Amino acid sequence: MTPTPLRAHALGDSAVTIVFGDERSAQLLRRVHSAARSLEAAKIPHVEDVVPAYLALTVFYDPLHASYEEISATLMAACDRATHSSAKAAQSREHRIPVRYNGMDLEAVATSTGLSVEDVIARHSGRTYTVDLLGFVPGFAYLSELDASLQLPRRAQPRPRIAAGSVAIAAAQTAVYPLDTPGGWHIIGSTQTVMFDPTRDAPALLAPGDTVRFERVA
Amino acid sequence: MITITRAPPYLTVQNGGRKHSRSFGVPRGGAMDLFAIRAINAIVGNSLDAAALEWALGGGAVRFDRDCLFAIGGATARATLSGKIVAPCTTTHAQAGEEFTVEQITSGRFLYLACDGGIDVPVLLGSRSTYLPGRFGGYEGRMLRSGDSVALGAPPATHPAEGFHSAADLMPRYDSEIVHVTAGTQEDLFDESAWRTLTESDYRISTASDRTGYKLEGPALGNSLGTLPSEAGCPGAIQIPGDGLPIALMADAPTVGGYAKIAVVSEADLPILAQRRPGESIRFQLITIEQSQRALKRRQSDIHTISQLASRSSPDWSAEPRT
Numbered sequence: 001m002t003p004t005p006l007r008a009h010a011l012g013d014s015a016v017t018i019v020f021g022d023e024r025s026a027q028l029l030r031r032v033h034s035a036a037r038s039l040e041a042a043k044i045p046h047v048e049d050v051v052p053a054y055l056a057l058t059v060f061y062d063p064l065h066a067s068y069e070e071i072s073a074t075l076m077a078a079c080d081r082a083t084h085s086s087a088k089a090a091q092s093r094e095h096r097i098p099v100r101y102n103g104m105d106l107e108a109v110a111t112s113t114g115l116s117v118e119d120v121i122a123r124h125s126g127r128t129y130t131v132d133l134l135g136f137v138p139g140f141a142y143l144s145e146l147d148a149s150l151q152l153p154r155r156a157q158p159r160p161r162i163a164a165g166s167v168a169i170a171a172a173q174t175a176v177y178p179l180d181t182p183g184g185w186h187i188i189g190s191t192q193t194v195m196f197d198p199t200r201d202a203p204a205l206l207a208p209g210d211t212v213r214f215e216r217v218a
Numbered sequence: 219m220i221t222i223t224r225a226p227p228y229l230t231v232q233n234g235g236r237k238h239s240r241s242f243g244v245p246r247g248g249a250m251d252l253f254a255i256r257a258i259n260a261i262v263g264n265s266l267d268a269a270a271l272e273w274a275l276g277g278g279a280v281r282f283d284r285d286c287l288f289a290i291g292g293a294t295a296r297a298t299l300s301g302k303i304v305a306p307c308t309t310t311h312a313q314a315g316e317e318f319t320v321e322q323i324t325s326g327r328f329l330y331l332a333c334d335g336g337i338d339v340p341v342l343l344g345s346r347s348t349y350l351p352g353r354f355g356g357y358e359g360r361m362l363r364s365g366d367s368v369a370l371g372a373p374p375a376t377h378p379a380e381g382f383h384s385a386a387d388l389m390p391r392y393d394s395e396i397v398h399v400t401a402g403t404q405e406d407l408f409d410e411s412a413w414r415t416l417t418e419s420d421y422r423i424s425t426a427s428d429r430t431g432y433k434l435e436g437p438a439l440g441n442s443l444g445t446l447p448s449e450a451g452c453p454g455a456i457q458i459p460g461d462g463l464p465i466a467l468m469a470d471a472p473t474v475g476g477y478a479k480i481a482v483v484s485e486a487d488l489p490i491l492a493q494r495r496p497g498e499s500i501r502f503q504l505i506t507i508e509q510s511q512r513a514l515k516r517r518q519s520d521i522h523t524i525s526q527l528a529s530r531s532s533p534d535w536s537a538e539p540r541t
Contacts, residue, residue: 009403012482013510015452017403024447040241049240051450053474055402058450060240063485064518068507134243135474137446138352161244196242198354204242218330 008072008116014063016072019035026144030134031083032057033209037091038082044074046196052208053133069201092209097176098217099125103187105155109169112152121216123147129174132138132211136167139178139196141206148174158184164191167214174214179203219283220271220333223317225364226278230348231356232330233338235271238341240473245329245522246453247355247469250328250429250492252485253390253517254292258332258503260525261289262309263378263532268336268371269346273329280331282312283458284370287334287377288330291389293493308383309528326392326493335371350429351470378528388520390489395532397487398513401457402479404446412439416456416480417502421464425496432491438462445476454483454491456502466491486513 007019016100020035021028036052039059046066057079061071101121110117129143136142142176146169154170159182162168167178177183178195191214195205206212222229232255234247249255249272259510271280274293282288287309290297297304297320304310306317312318322331339346339357348356357368408416415437424433439462451457455467457477467475467484467490483491484505494500505513 009405010400010482010507011403011450011479012400012452012454013485013507013514015450017449036241039308048237051473053449054447056449058452060237060452063511063514067511074540099275133448133474134241136243136472138243138349140240140243181351196352200243202344203239203244207241 006076006083008076010057010068010072013068014066015058015060017056017058018075020079020083021055024054026130029054029130030209033092035079035082036208039075039078042078044078046071052133067106090194092211093207095206095210095212097191097193097212097214099189099214100215100217101125101189102168103189105186106188109150109152109186109188113149115149120142120150120188124151124169124174125216127213129212131206131212132173132206133208134204134206137179137181139204139206140197141175141195141204141212143174143212144172146174154184154187155186158182162187163190165192165195167191219365220337221281221367221371222278222318222362222364223281223285224279225362225366226273226320227274227275229278229362231269231339231362231368232272232347233345234267234348235469236343236345236481238504240324240450243473244343244352245349245473248345249330250469251292251330251489253521254328255330255332256521257384257389257484257524258289258291258307258330260305260521261291261378261382261384261528262287262331262332262334263374263376263528264332264334264336266525267365267472267522268332269339269356270330270332271377272338273320273331274323275325277320277322281317282310282314282333283367284314286312286370287373287380288312288318288331290329290331292489293323293329295323296321305383308388309378311380315427320484327495328492333370334373334377337499338369338371349470357393376529376532376534379533382528382531384524384527388524389486390517391491394487394490394491395499395501396503397407397491397500398484399456399481399502400484400505403449405479405480408439408458408480412480413504415439416464417504420499420501422499423494423496427496429468431468431471432466432494434466436463436521439464439480446478448474448476451475451479452482454485454488455479456483457480464495468492484513486510486517
C-alpha cells in the first residue's frame with residue numbers, strides 16, 4: 001500500500017506539524033515514531049524539539065533563524081526519506097515495570113467488567129504495551145493496547161489528586177501517573193519506578209515506540 | 219539574595235522556558251510575557267535569558283540583601299523602593315537592606331522584577347523556570363512565600379547607568395485591541411462563518427484563565443469538532459472545545475491535546491494577550507506566517523536595541539572597540 005503523501009501545516013510561527021495520514025493505526029504510528037527518531041538523529045539546524053503523536057509529528061524551530069518555507073521543505077524531505085528507507089530497526093527499548101495491584105479502583109473495575117480481581121490483574125499484566133505518545137503532564141506515556149475486556153470509559157468525576165506511581169486504565173489505554181496530578185482514569189495499582197525525574201538527562205523513562213510489560217509484585 | 223518579606227498571591231521565578239524537553243511532555247513554560255522579561259533583563263545588563271521574578275494578582279514586598287541594580291516591566295504597577303516611586307523599564311539602584319514594594323498592579327497581569335546577575339536557582343532541563351503543575355524548576359518547584367530567600371547571580375562587570383530608561387516605542391503596544399494570529403493546523407476544518415466569527419468578534423478573557431490557558435468569552439464557533447487524535451499544541455494555539463468557545467493555550471499548557479486548533483497567536487503578540495485581565499477584550503486578526511515571523515524579528519531587534527542603549531549608558535562605556 002502506498003502511504004498517503006505527507007502534508008505540512010504551520011503551527012504558529014515557530015513550529016510545523018507534518019501529517020502522515022488521517023486514520024489512527026499501529027502502522028501509521030510506527031511510521032510517525034520512526035520519522036521522529038530520524039529527525040532527532042539528523043540534528044537539523046535550528047530545530048528545538050520533535051513531538052510525535054498519532055497522525056502527525058510536530059517540529060519546533062527557531063523562527064529567528066529559519067523561515068517556515070525553508071524548514072518545512074527540509075523536514076518534509078527528511079520525513080519522506082525516513083518513511084521510504086527500508087525499515088531500519090527503531091531504537092525502541094523494552095521496559096519491565098513492577099506493579100503492586102492494590103489500586104483503589106481495582107474492585108470497581110472487576111465489578112464493572114464482570115471479571116474477578118485476579119482476572120483483571122492477569123489480563124493487565126499479561127501483555128506487552130507500546131508507548132503511543134507522551135503528554136498530558138511530563139513523562140505521562142499513553143500505552144496501548146489494553147485487553148478489550150478491561151476497556152472502561154474514564155471516571156465521570158476526575159479526582160483532584162492521583163499519586164505519582166499510580167497505574168491506571170481508561171478506554172483502550174493504560175498509563176503510570178508520573179507526577180501527583182488530577183486524573184480521571186481507574187487506578188488499579190502502583191509502582192515504585194520513577195517515570196519522570198527532571199534531574200535526569202532523559203527525564204522521562206518511556207519514549208514513543210518503547211514497549212512495556214507490567215510485572216505483578218506482592 | 220532577595221528575601222520575600224510580604225509575598226503577593228502569586229510570585230515565581232521564570233526565564234525563557236524549556237525549548238528542548240517538549241518530547242518528554244514538558245511544556246515550554248517560562249515567562250508569560252517573554253518580551254517583558256527579556257526587555258528588563260536587557261535594561262539591567264543581564265543576559266536575555268536570565269531568571270527574574272514573575273509577580274501577579276496583587277501587592278507585596280521583597281528586600282534586597284545586597285546592593286543591586288534592578289528594573290520592573292510588563293504589567294504596570296504602583297511600586298516603591300523605600301517609599302520612593304519606582305519607574306517602569308528604568309534601572310533603579312537599591313542598597314542592601316532596602317525594601318521594594320508593589321502597592322497595586324494597575325494594568326496588565328504579570329509584572330517582572332529583574333536584578334543584575336539574575337535569580338540564581340538550579341537549571342533543570344535547560345531552564346530556571348518554575349513549572350508549577352510538575353512542582354519542579356525555579357525555587358523548589360513552587361511559588362515564593364513570605365520568608366523565602368532566593369540567591370542572585372554575580373552582577374555583570376559593567377552596569378547600565380542608574381536611571382537608564384527604555385523608550386516606549388521599543389515596547390509592544392499592550393493596549394492594542396488587535397492580537398494577530400496565523401491559521402492553525404486544523405484551519406480547513408472550520409467553515410467561512412467560523413472564521414468570520416473568530417476574526418470579527420470581540421473576545422473577553424474569562425476568569426477561567428491562568429498560566430495554562432485563557433478561556434475566551436464571546437460568540438461560539440459553530441462547527442465544533444469534538445476531540446481529534448491528540449497532537450502537539452503550543453503557547454498561543456487557539457483551540458475550540460465542545461462548547462465552541464475558544465481557549466488560547468498559554469505557557470504551561472500540556473504539550474499535546476485533542477481539540478482542533480483554528481489559529482495560533484503570533485509569538486510577537488502573545489505578550490499582549492498574556493497581559494490581558496479577565497473581563498478585558500481582544501480581537502483577532504489573521505496574518506501570514508511570514509508576517510508573523512517578521513513581527514517577531516522586529517521585537518527581537520527592539521530588544522537588541524535596548525541592550526545596546528543600556529550598555530552605552532554605562533558610565534564606563536567607551537566607543538573604543540574592546541579587546
